[in-house]
Amino acid sequence: xxxxxxxxxxxxxxxxxxxxxxxxxxxxxxxxxxxxxxxxxxxxxxxxxxxxxxxxxxxxxxxxxxxxxxxxxxxxxxxxxxxxxxxxxxxxxxxxxxxxxxxxxxxxxxxxxxxxxxxxxxxxxxxxxxxxxxxxxxxxxxxxxxxxxxxxxxxxxxxxxxxxxxxxxxxxxxxxxxxxxxxxxxxxxxxxxxxxxxxxxxxxxxxxxxxxxxxxxxxxxxxxxxxxxxxxxxxxxxxxxxxxxxxxxxxxxxxxxx
Ligand SMILES: [Zn+2]
Numbered sequence: 001x002x003x004x005x006x007x008x009x010x011x012x013x014x015x016x017x018x019x020x021x022x023x024x025x026x027x028x029x030x031x032x033x034x035x036x037x038x039x040x041x042x043x044x045x046x047x048x049x050x051x052x053x054x055x056x057x058x059x060x061x062x063x064x065x066x067x068x069x070x071x072x073x074x075x076x077x078x079x080x081x082x083x084x085x086x087x088x089x090x091x092x093x094x095x096x097x098x099x100x101x102x103x104x105x106x107x108x109x110x111x112x113x114x115x116x117x118x119x120x121x122x123x124x125x126x127x128x129x130x131x132x133x134x135x136x137x138x139x140x141x142x143x144x145x146x147x148x149x150x151x152x153x154x155x156x157x158x159x160x161x162x163x164x165x166x167x168x169x170x171x172x173x174x175x176x177x178x179x180x181x182x183x184x185x186x187x188x189x190x191x192x193x194x195x196x197x198x199x200x201x202x203x204x205x206x207x208x209x210x211x212x213x214x215x216x217x218x219x220x221x222x223x224x225x226x227x228x229x230x231x232x233x234x235x236x237x238x239x240x241x242x243x244x245x246x247x248x249x250x251x252x253x254x255x256x257x258x
Contacts, residue, residue: 003033003165005109026069026101029110030056034099037115037157037175038063040168054096064096065115073102073112076149083128083144090121090187098146104163113160119181120155121146122191124223152197154178180244195220196237200247200257210235210253 011028012021027046035042036058044056044065054064068078078100080086089095098116103109127145132138148156157174158166184190199216200208217230227233238255241247248256 003160005033005111005160005163005165007103007108007110008032009108022069022071025108026103027055027067030067030099030101033110034113034159035168036061036063037097037117037159037171040172053094056099064094065099066096067099067101069101069103071103071105074100074148077127077145077147080126080144080146083126083142086126086144087123090123090126095121109163110160111163112158114156114158115175116151116155117157117175117178119178119184119190120151120194122187122194124191125150150198152194153201154197155194177246180246192224192233193237193240195223196234196241197246199234200241207250207254207256209255210238213238 007025007029009025012024015021015024031044031046034044036044039058039061041058041060043059045059046056047054055067056065057063058065068080095118097118098121100112100114100116101110102112104111125147127147129143129145131140131142134140154174154177157171159168159171160166181190181193184193196213199213199220202216203212205212213234214231217234220230220234221227224230224233238247238249242249242255245258248258250256
């Protein structure tokens with residue numbers, strides 16, 4: 001059975017506030033239509049409301065998912081919760097994967113639905129917002145944004161894009177490709193691998209050379225001001241990516257994305 005893009009308006013009839021309506025509609029849709037990108041299980045279970053860990057889980061493989069939804073597409077940033085607790089959460093193995101859902105209110109249809117696997121969450125993609133002013137009810141409270149443009153494309157897995165449903169096998173295959181990152185317990189080393197993955201994508205070629213990727217040396221130096229051996233670091237990440245079957249070495253200083 002295929003995925004139905006329609007949000008069930010009936011579900012929200014009993015609610016008045018627009019944010020509650022949106023929550024009920026999108027959670028209801030996810031429970032009925034989404035599947036687990038890790039194991040392919042067709043049913044995701046909902047945690048009781050206000051569970052701090054996550055919103056949904058897969059009974060089959062125990063992956064946790066958080067859902068954020070919006071009536072217009074996500075730009076370069078997604079608003080998230082309190083900054084310090086977000087950073088604490090990243091260090092925790094129980095950090096959930098993040099589903100992002102955007103819907104079109106004129107047709108009550110889901111337009112985009114993607115998942116960011118938890119291994120892509122590193123402190124560099126979390127932006128601290130300005131604390132709330134002293135006159136605010138929660139004065140001093142500091143929120144955060146998730147910087148979507150700092151995440152490699154392989155970390156933004158679309159199940160639905162522009163109302164087009166992606167084949168489930170493709171979604172699950174892309175998901176499997178980067179699970180190795182979870183074994184990298186040190187968040188800092190994971191940051192380096194992710195940055196090099198992003199540089200490879202920015203080259204926009206299936207086959208590339210060491211010279212292509214060295215062009216990003218300055219960019220990486222800005223992102224990692226404490227490191228003076230950027231080229232060594234790049235080559236080290238390429239080795240890791242080769243060992244993990246993410247890229248292939250095809251010749252001296254020549255690579256291919258798998
Ligand atoms: Zn699962």
